[in-house]
Amino acid sequence: MKDKQFETLAIREQTERSTNGEHSVPIYATSSFVFDDAEDARAQFAEEKEGNVYSRYSNPNTNEFITKLGLLEGLPKGIATASGMSAMFTSIAAFLKQGDHLIASRALFGSTHQILTNILPKWGISHTYVDGNKPDEWERAIKPNTRMLFLETPSNPALDLIDLEMIGNLGKKHGLIVNVDNCFATPYLQNPAQWGADVVTHSATKYIDGQGRVLGGAVLTTQELYPELKFLARHSGPTMSPFHGWLLSKSLETLAVRMDRHCENALAIAKSIEQAEGINFVRYPFLESHPQHDLAVKQMRKGGGIVTFELAGGVDQGRRFLNQLKMISLSANLGDTRTIATHPASTTHSKLSVEERNQVGITDGMVRLSVGLEHHEDILTDVLNAIKLSRS
Structure with a gap:
């Protein structure tokens, strides 16, 4: 499917049909899944084999949503979360530890600002704000313990833009994770991964749903970074429900x-x-x-x-x-x-x-x-x- 155009990917990427031959994917309203046998259970818990174990870990509906969104963003792996802000928090907390530092564009959504200034410092994670449009400020703010560059473009609500190519090059030069909130643009209008972003975050509550019905979020990332993201999400549980995964996957079609x-x-x-x-x-x-x-x-x-x-x-x-x-x-x-x-x-x-x-x-x-x-x-x-x- 990767060779298809955007609209086709958004419509035709689906969970494999069951024996019932359904045209529209059903809602998998189940908390857990059964194993073929004891060896299948062991292999899945050992992560030697892919499969659905428990809907906090994965579910066919949330899997379809995140696979589809990842194809549209150009990033192979990700997680679906219960809200946009749980996605924003998880996209930072999964990759940073006590003593780490991140640099963020000053123009951020209010709740993201609260995470950086009042929540992450409790765990010894510091930040520096910079003018997103001044490359020299980004460069000067880098410290030995800097691990991430975080930004949103266009910004909420002033619609300031940040040069994604510049940020991508800066991240690559210094070995930093580039994390872009792509909520305002959506993958249809902008693909940060094309310019070097390692992580793309979404409040799916907004344009991805598009009709004011549900809360949801998503974090997309690379194959290399995915294990850290998966570990935090699996054990802290910011999980999207199967119904919301089904609804948001259908929303991507339009x-x-x-x-x-x-x-x-x-x-x-x-x-x-x-x-x-x-x-x-x-x-x-x-x-x-x-x-x-x-x-x-x-x-x-x-x-x-x-x-x-x-x-x-x-x-x-x-x-x-x-x-x-x-x-x-x-x-x-x-x-x-x-x-x-x-x-x-x-x-x-x-x-x-x-x-x-x-x-x-x-x-x-x-x-x-x-x-x-x-x-x-x-x-x-x-x-x-x-x-x-x-x-x-």
């Missing part, structure tokens, strides 16, 4: 067509918002006004489904804008079929100090718009009307 529509809508809306009164800036990777537009075109197929913009009236206008929306949902989620508006400074990134938010470009008046699959004119009408009314 990822390409959904992302095409997300991107078309988002670009059209970003261009229109740029012309609206009372807007200080609009950020979208495939807008020519984006300061890293050339980099976006280099490493992304399209610009994604997130648009951010700053209202001139700061926090107060940001809240008024949300209150004036008629159709668009107010939610902390993103990547849904339904368009969602969020005010990061007072919600998703409210635990950061004002200084920390300013460092990563999250201004008081910033609004994050997760552009859905509705007709773009209906989305735009709601946005422009809310902007107008929030100014009065």
